[in-house]
Amino acid sequence: DIQMTQSPSSLSASVGDRVTITCRASQSISSSLNWYQQKPGTAPKFLIYAASSLQSGVPSRFSGGGSGTDFTLTISSLQPEDFATYYCQQSYSAPFTFGPGTKVDIK
Amino acid sequence: QVQLQESGPGLVKPSETLSLTCTVSGGSISNYYWTWVRQPPGKGLEWIGYIFYSGSTTYNPSLESRVTISLDTSKIQFSLKLSSVTAADTAVYYCAYSTTWCGGCFDPWGQGTLVTVSS
Numbered sequence: 001d002i003q004m005t006q007s008p009s010s011l012s013a014s015v016g017d018r019v020t021i022t023c024r025a026s027q028s029i030s031s032s033l034n035w036y037q038q039k040p041g042t043a044p045k046f047l048i049y050a051a052s053s054l055q056s057g058v059p060s061r062f063s064g065g066g067s068g069t070d071f072t073l074t075i076s077s078l079q080p081e082d083f084a085t086y087y088c089q090q091s092y093s094a095p096f097t098f099g100p101g102t103k104v105d106i107k
Numbered sequence: 108q109v110q111l112q113e114s115g116p117g118l119v120k121p122s123e124t125l126s127l128t129c130t131v132s133g134g135s136i137s138n139y140y141w142t143w144v145r146q147p148p149g150k151g152l153e154w155i156g157y158i159f160y161s162g163s164t165t166y167n168p169s170l171e172s173r174v175t176i177s178l179d180t181s182k183i184q185f186s187l188k189l190s191s192v193t194a195a196d197t198a199v200y201y202c203a204y205s206t207t208w209c210g211g212c213f214d215p216w217g218q219g220t221l222v223t224v225s226s
Contacts, residue, residue: 001168034212036152043201044152046214055214087152091211095167098152 002026002090006099012107017078021102023071023088032092033071035064038101039084048073049091078104109134111202111217119196119224125189129202129217136160136178140205141185142213143176145198148221153198157210158185192224 003026013019023033031051036044046055048064051071061076075082083106088099115127129141143155156166158176166174175188189196199221203213 032211036213043216043219044213045216046212049209049212089152089211089213091209094154094165094211095169096154096211098154100151 001095002029002092002097004088004090004097004099006086006088006102008102009100010103010105012105013078014107015078015080019075019078019082019104021073021086021088021104023066023073023099025069025071025090025092028068029090029092031067032090033064033066034089034091035062035073036087036089036098037082037084038087044087047086075104109204109215111204111215113200113202113217113220115220115222117221117223119192119222120226121193121224122191125187125192125196125200125222125224127187127200127202127220127222129185129187131183131185131204136180136183136185138207140207140210141176141178142203142205143187144201144203144213144216145196146201146219147195147198155187155189155200157205159210194224196222197224198222 005024033051035048038044052064085101085103110132119125137160140157142157158164173190178185199219201219203216
């Protein structure tokens, strides 16, 4: 199985801050990396696919980058509705695996 | 727009079989992958497996010996069965779907249903 790690596991930030989350795969996954946002008590929401492509309807302040084993999710200007947990996930090969999540909360 | 809704018992006894159904509305079952993902309380996400509309399945090896995913095209539903459950199987279970261009990209998801394994 491909193992996914994320850093940091949590972070505190203020509205308007630029936030970057890192995700690393245990082997090369090309650009087969997705990002999800999950708020308490709700299902994950699909944000970014193929490492850097924004899903329809996702605000442009979200961006993704990377390839191979190292990836990033950046929120350019944090908004109140962005406080949530973010998961990376590889879609390169089954079993599809998720990172442990990064919780973004209010400073 | 496709919407998914999970249903099934919220409480299952240890050693019994967990059975859940996902009902699809607003779309067809054809040409998509139909997925189950679970999330233990306070923990991360685990992909259980999926079924292609043709009926072929792929399961997570960690659960493969206990999992069956099936499709009922007439009812536009797909189901999950997990046998010999233990407390470790307590989780919110989500159904989701993905397209043929990215079988591992899950969108949209159902709202999830909590299944507790306890006697």
